[in-house]
Amino acid sequence: MNRIFNFGAGPSAIPTEVLEEAQKNLLDYKGEGLSIMEASHRSKMYDEVHTEAIDVMKELYKIPEDYDVLLLQGGASLQFAMVPLNLYQGGKVQYVDSGSWSSKAIKEAKVQNLNMEIVADSKATTYDRIPEDIVFDDEADYAYITSNNTIYGTGYKEFPSTKAPLVVDASSDIFSYPVDWSKVDLMFAGAQKNAGPSGLTIVIIKKELLDRVGESVPTILRYKTHAEKDSLYHTPPTFGIYILNLTLNWLKRNGGIEGIAKQNEAKAGLLYDAIDNSNGFYVGHAQKDSRSLMNVSFNIKDASGEKNSELEAKFVKLATEAKMIGLKGHRSIGGLRASIYNAMTTEGVQALIDFMETFQKENS
Numbered sequence: 053m054n055r056i057f058n059f060g061a062g063p064s065a066i067p068t069e070v071l072e073e074a075q076k077n078l079l080d081y082k083g084e085g086l087s088i089m090e091a092s093h094r095s096k097m098y099d100e101v102h103t104e105a106i107d108v109m110k111e112l113y114k115i116p117e118d119y120d121v122l123l124l125q126g127g128a129s130l131q132f133a134m135v136p137l138n139l140y141q142g143g144k145v146q147y148v149d150s151g152s153w154s155s156k157a158i159k160e161a162k163v164q165n166l167n168m169e170i171v172a173d174s175k176a177t178t179y180d181r182i183p184e185d186i187v188f189d190d191e192a193d194y195a196y197i198t199s200n201n202t203i204y205g206t207g208y209k210e211f212p213s214t215k216a217p218l219v220v221d222a223s224s225d226i227f228s229y230p231v232d233w234s235k236v237d238l239m240f241a242g243a244q245k246n247a248g249p250s251g252l253t254i255v256i257i258k259k260e261l262l263d264r265v266g267e268s269v270p271t272i273l274r275y276k277t278h279a280e281k282d283s284l285y286h287t288p289p290t291f292g293i294y295i296l297n298l299t300l301n302w303l304k305r306n307g308g309i310e311g312i313a314k315q316n317e318a319k320a321g322l323l324y325d326a327i328d329n330s331n332g333f334y335v336g337h338a339q340k341d342s343r344s345l346m347n348v349s350f351n352i353k354d355a356s357g358e359k360n361s362e363l364e365a366k367f368v369k370l371a372t373e374a375k376m377i378g379l380k381g382h383r384s385i386g387g388l389r390a391s392i393y394n395a396m397t398t399e400g401v402q403a404l405i406d407f408m409e410t411f412q413k414e415n416s
């Protein structure tokens with residue numbers, strides 16, 4: 053088998069055990085004689101998968117009783133539109149702009165012509181940190197943050213407190229640490245980083261928010277529609293939900309959310325130490341107190357102390373030859389980025405660190 057180390061930002065690595073189990077059952081799911089992909093979303097065999105995915109998620113992520121889990125389509129980007137469509141009540145909405153994905157969410161809310169405020173941003177420092185002193189107005193219809201900034205490699209160490217419903221785009225760090233649900237009212241994520249393949253979007257929403265939606269909102273775009281039908285209002289992304297279920301069960305077998313959180317801290321610690329101990333050859337983009345545990349964005353500096361894009365391109369090329377892919381930084385900031393989501397093994401991170409050390413010796 054020729055499995056490489058995939059440091060891509062998304063779609064990204066899926067645990068090998070999960071893929072093996074899916075492979076084993078691909079043609080004949082548990083002796084039913086067909087693939088789960090071919091099964092009706094109204095069949096008993098699919099229903100068991102659907103229900104288990106939601107139940108295991110609630111158990112693992114300790115989601116309180118007064119929240120619904122919705123399994124939708126449309127990616128996280130559809131949520132940029134659905135959040136304001138469902139939660140705006142004619143007051144005001146407040147956003148933190150901590151990077152490209154929050155900027156996109158803000159842009160999408162503007163399309164709906166809402167009374168909107170950006171309460172804090174870190175644009176002036178190329179989004180190298182989570183803005184300090186975030187204060188939301190308790191009266192806002194909702195407050196909005198992006199918990200992990202996939203491109204810039206920053207993440208919140210703690211969510212801001214507010215009486216306004218807090219909406220969290222957790223696309224790139226869902227299921228990677230325990231969540232304090234007393235602070236969060238709606239969390240959403242595209243599945244393609246920590247939860248399975250693309251095409252599935254997870255929304256965890258406090259039930260009391262479901263009734264806010266107005267009648268002019270198209271039926272399919274209402275959270276309430278999906279909540280009332282247990283995410284079976286229309287055909288859900290069944291194969292994605294099957295892989296989500298396998299991924300959640302893999303998490304459960306491997307220490308749950310608390311266990312993976314410890315592993316994530318350890319993995320990211322190894323990589324940031326390697327950057328910090330490189331005598332300035334590798335430089336992290338994020339300020340230390342805002343460092344993401346999921347996406348490590350960094351640059352290479354040459355002897356003159358300048359960022360060197362030629363060396364970075366060489367790094368990506370040689371890393372790819374050494375079976376480590378996906379290390380090119382996002383086109384908006386360039387440089388390098390190692391995405392080390394839940395499924396990235398310590399072995400993979402160590403292989404990258406060894407490669408970085410050799411590359412530095414040969415190129416500095």
Ligand SMILES: Cc1ncc(COP(=O)(O)O)c(C=O)c1O
Binds near residue numbers: 127128130198
């Ligand atoms: C934090 C964050 N939000 C939203 C998105 C957009 O997700 P999608 O492509 O599922 O719309 C991404 C994609 O990388 C992301 O990282």
